[in-house]
Amino acid sequence: MNSGSLEKNIVEKYGGITPEAMVESALGHARILEELDFHNIVISLKASNVPMTIAAYRLISEKTDYPLHIGVTEAGTVFKGTIKSCAGLGCLLAEGIGDTVRVSLTGDPKEEVLVGHELLRALGIEKGGIEFVSCPTCGRCQIDLIGIAEKVEKRLGGLDKNIKVAIMGCAVNGPGEAKEADIALPEEKVRYCCLKREI
Incomplete structure (x- = not known):
């Protein structure tokens, strides 16, 4: 789920877009799938705001065992987007939160992959390479x-x-x-x- 597509009733309940609202929305959608006996679920909670993204992923990691796809959405151009993505993703990964990652940049998709690999190397999660x-x-x-x-x-x-x-x-x-x-x-x-x- 994306912070920009939260249901109106949830936004009204929490008085705006908050980490708690994002988590409630995501878990609500997961329940719909579970009721249909579908459990092959990966949850994503993306916002362009770094502190909100971190808070939402921390919160949901305490509430579910489903794998988490982490990312800072609409992070921006290659320079600023790299900084925002590494700040958010680096914090979460260092805490052991996140199973898959997506670096979202307004630029060549190859840059997203390069930044992602370098981030994983910097944290010691991925080995190999210079x-x-x-x-x-x-x-x-x-x-x-x-x-x-x-x-x-x-x-x-x-x-x-x-x-x-x-x-x-x-x-x-x-x-x-x-x-x-x-x-x-x-x-x-x-x-x-x-x-x-x-x-």
Whole structure:
């Protein structure tokens, strides 16, 4: 169910669109299916408002064992929609809520899949693929870190290896942070390369 399609009587009962109203509507529809002896149900409670989405999924997770399809609907364009989706979905998934996910972006559907995969990787739910880390630029950075990081990320984009790659631009923090990576390119004009295992 979508917050924009709540039944009028439920909206009036709760004085507007609320997480409680969304949950009541979804469970009401589930009961209709159960009465028809249909139990192959997945419940979705989507809103474009992130706090409302989180609250609705938390509430329904306490009231039913049906699988939950989570998402922030109509999240927006690729940049803002990615942030809203990751804020909502990341919070829920970190709490163990959600069985399937949908990232909704106003853009190429491929972006939705990429964001979804990266979110699952960031949370440790999905394994495999390149984990790419790079530091933010600061006054200590003496190289074109942004350009180098973008080139390396693009070159490694299609590589199906379970490795961590670090591009660091700081001579102070970079070496310590980069040593956790399989491949590290620290600040010293990217002259140092530490390869812990073969690609």
